[in-house]
Amino acid sequence: MRRPTIADIARRAGVSKGAVSYALNNRPGVSPHTRERILAIAEEIGWRPNSAARALSGAAANAIGLALHRPAKILGIEPFFMELVSGMEGVLSAAGSALMLQVVGDADTELALYRRWWGERRIDGAILTDLRTDDPRVGLLTELALPAVIVGGPTGVGSLPHVWSDEAAAVTETVSYLAALGHRRIGRVAGLPELLHTHHRDAAFATAGATLGVDTSMVIWTDYTGDEGAHATRTMLSNPARPTAILYDNDIMAVAGLSVAHEMGLAVPTDLSIVAWDDSPLCQVVRPPLTALTRDIPAYGARSAALLLEVIGGEPGAGVEVPHPRLTPRGTTAPPP
Amino acid sequence: MRRPTIADIARRAGVSKGAVSYALNNRPGVSPHTRERILAIAEEIGWRPNSAARALSGAAANAIGLALHRPAKILGIEPFFMELVSGMEGVLSAAGSALMLQVVGDADTELALYRRWWGERRIDGAILTDLRTDDPRVGLLTELALPAVIVGGPTGVGSLPHVWSDEAAAVTETVSYLAALGHRRIGRVAGLPELLHTHHRDAAFATAGATLGVDTSMVIWTDYTGDEGAHATRTMLSNPARPTAILYDNDIMAVAGLSVAHEMGLAVPTDLSIVAWDDSPLCQVVRPPLTALTRDIPAYGARSAALLLEVIGGEPGAGVEVPHPRLTPRGTTAPPP
């Protein structure tokens, strides 16, 4: 089955290719009557614009790029990315834009990928996640003048637009709550130390501890897997000066930590309080249900995609703040023994 | 920054566009010396082929399409799709192909999307998941002559190549194991009833029950969410003739079921055995760790992507069977009380 082109429409309608192009793009230069006839024929023969031809004439690629630099095993279980993607999808598909997704193994591959996508004019813009310190992607995308939005910030974003939430406030809120319950030693099982948002949380955690007179010195960094979360929990709970509450950087690790507590004979929340960062359905499915820092991740993705579309559309694009995660107390937080 | 084109290279090298094209595509017609010089210049100025221009000249789009017709809330927590995607990615990125991902809300949108991708020449092929009875996608893709691979089968696939595993064998293996432990009434919390693989599992479940003299009549269909899994479990366990073992169609629901058992005062596995379909890290993170049907989902995705690339390359493409899920006994299966 051959794909119909505007030449086919022009032949049928007895007009020129140019007239068809004007009619199909809703631009002046054709009479309403002719326009209608052309649209009817296009509809009838099932014409679709060839994206390659459009792109060649300088039009948009109608796709945006997302490179995920995380090990595949984490992507499979971290609900964050899928929720982010599904939120982005809602906005993008409404705008007729597709999402180019590629998992990359290392930072250099990711840089090369952006160069390629840009050179090949495959995407109109990119979304960056997992910002790192001195992230070379910021410089590259700025240099290429490829529209980009960072999911994260507000530091380290250069002059790129970004969508961020005040994670420090969420950390402070959580530590204050635990301190109010009476906890005096709070541990933290953190994510990848090279990620900027881990630094933000680290700093806020230390500051909140100092401010409230709570020991927040016990921090272990992990790769977000349940395995490392379990291991970190075991390490903390084996310490004679073990924490009475632990804040986890994702819910997978919090669930793993919950299991370790059981395994070590500690009752949750009587002996140990647990707070998860990110509140996927997983949190409500385990017993006791996890106290969690809730944020609307699909909305976060949607806002990022919308901002990127604005930037692609030529608007300046600034930093956008979305509500910070709120503590949702459930069954894993209580006063310490 | 302007993207360099072959015209730029030609100007620098003092040759024609045609010569540059031959050199860059490793085709005869240029001397080794000139070819080398052209390649060096291309490298130096960072030239990348404009995919739109290539596609316009009939070349491949170097992208394959995946439309996911599932509610966003499920995609966020179902590890299956992310694992499948990450497996596909490995093969695709090695072949220089990108993945176009779009979440669709209903079947008609999905059909329209394939038409659009095809008409716009955006993709070289598509991967279909979640095959349904009399699935209209099979007919459409066949009609459009768009290379496609179905993840699923072996029935209902028409003449399309497909990658499948013998799910019936996995069901039989599980029911036999539970029967051998002494269970005489086994429930099943199934997935979406309109999916073909749900039918396959349903049929195998009924047959295995009949063969082994086990009551397998209690089946409840759900949408794969933890909520519905919990609800189905509550319904089953409230029945005076409650099952002593339950097989779940995904691990999210199995975890939810585990919680419901606790909540209803039933010990697992003493009072109730639980088996999860699909073995994400989640299964090993809960207490007790879940007995699960393990399959290598990334490998499944990789095989599908590889098959699609073969079909795009012009090979005939047949049905490919991958190993069926194997039972991994852990802490949630034991003889009945």
Place this chain on the structure above:
DNA sequence: CGAAGGTACTTAACCGGAAAAGTACCTCTC
């Protein structure tokens, strides 16, 4: 020595749209 054949190119057409520039005809206005 001249025709045949090969090499290493160049030229030009083509893919399918977008859009600038050109044209024919009609209407309005002074």
Place this chain on the structure above:
DNA sequence: GAGAGGTACTTTTCCGGTTAAGTACCTTCG
């Protein structure tokens, strides 16, 4: 009734590659 201005087109060029067809030069061989 002539010039200005607008409408509804057509013609042409362009985007950046690929590729068929053409050409200039060199080698080889009867």
